[in-house]
Amino acid sequence: MSAREHFVHMAGVSKRFGENDVLHDVDLSVDLHQVVCLIGASGSGKSTLLRCLNLLETVEAGTIEIDGQVITSGSVDVNALRRKIGIVFQAFNLFPHLTVLQNITLAPRKARGLSKREADAQARELLRRIGLVDKANEFPDRLSGGQQQRVAIVRALAMEPQLMLLDEITSALDPQLVSEVLSLVRELADAGMTMILATHEMSFANEVADKVCFLDAGVICEEGTPGEIFSAPKEERTREFLGRIVEAGRL
């Protein structure tokens, strides 16, 4: 298949931090409406890969194409690109000085040019959908971690992105708060949102992913359907990694 037909196409992408090869010769394709899960140990390059996709990190070698546009050439409009791509972080990163509603409406108003009324209406609709409309005027520190993370997801959705990047979004949450966040992600997947997730939640990956990629030391060591990766991994390193996860009781 040519690069044109994929929504996201990475070819030979490498990224170094000083002496460290964080990503090495990574090829990855994601189609519209696909959910791709990146698994692997901490430091394997999952987060860096996601950050390269919205140019929070620059790559040293290789090309990345998103929606038919090469984003790794110098002339790309970074802000326009980021408006198309939502990212949610492990640490929520809500703006503590703004209310929930203001958190959600800031970017639509300033970057998409919506009026305050339009942005407020949209934000309230999104909050209604996740059952947090009564928190609209609260500050983030009045919310639980799960609620904060759902607000962060909705804040990204308010930009109406074509692609969502989720960077270990449940890793900082208490176990009993994980499910409320994951069920929101499941809804997005069911609605056809194109997503790339870095995650340690293997059973969730197994459930929602169309494709799972196992990263090890900056390389995509193995990729396939969840069935292929979780039930019949071919690579020794994948087996080892999943074995450790099973031991830890996470699958």
Next chain:
Amino acid sequence: MGRFLHAFFSPLGLRRAVPQVWDGFQTNIKLMLVAEVLVLVLALLIAIVRGLPGRASLPLRVLAVVYTDFFRGTPLILVAYVAALGLPSLGLAVVSDQSLFVYGVLSLTLVYTAYVTEVYRAGIESVHPSQRMAARSLGLTYAQTLRHVILPQAIRRVVPPLLNDFIGLQKDTAIITVVGVTEAIAQAGFYSNDFFSYAGYMVAAAFFVILTIPFARFTDNLIKQRERRERAQLA
């Protein structure tokens, strides 16, 4: 003891000195207000310049660093002499024919802007990089991120140290007396020459203290409030 009390605190001396020193003290207040507004605005601009990214802005950043280093290290009294006595002697248009009051404001602004720039900068740097990252990843530009995400958080954090510098500025308006601005200290001096009494200085001291105390209390309360709120958040 009697001589001391008479020289510094004779009731008649104090009473007679009040109107004269008050006359001068109004100049201190004016110096302070004008300089403070200029300092708050200019220091914010310079702090922003110091944080600009990219190679293109390097000369501006260097200029900002040189300015803050120089004026933080130079005594205010020296800056005041150079501004009020040096500049008029140059015979230049505009620069050389300002009033002493303007040169006083200029000196205070130059020196205090350098301090306050550092206060703002500390505030900007105390905002976690993930805030900037979150804002940029939403498609906000560098300037929008600064305006709506970084600065509101930074400035809130530095209000107490800013108020402290404000108190310092308030007191240092007295230094401007050396170049001949007739403010409170100058009036107190005239008074002591005319009446052989130091009561004028005591009155001036009282004015400064009375003006400073509310600020100091306000700052203390602000800090306390904040600590209480942060503790409540942890609980």
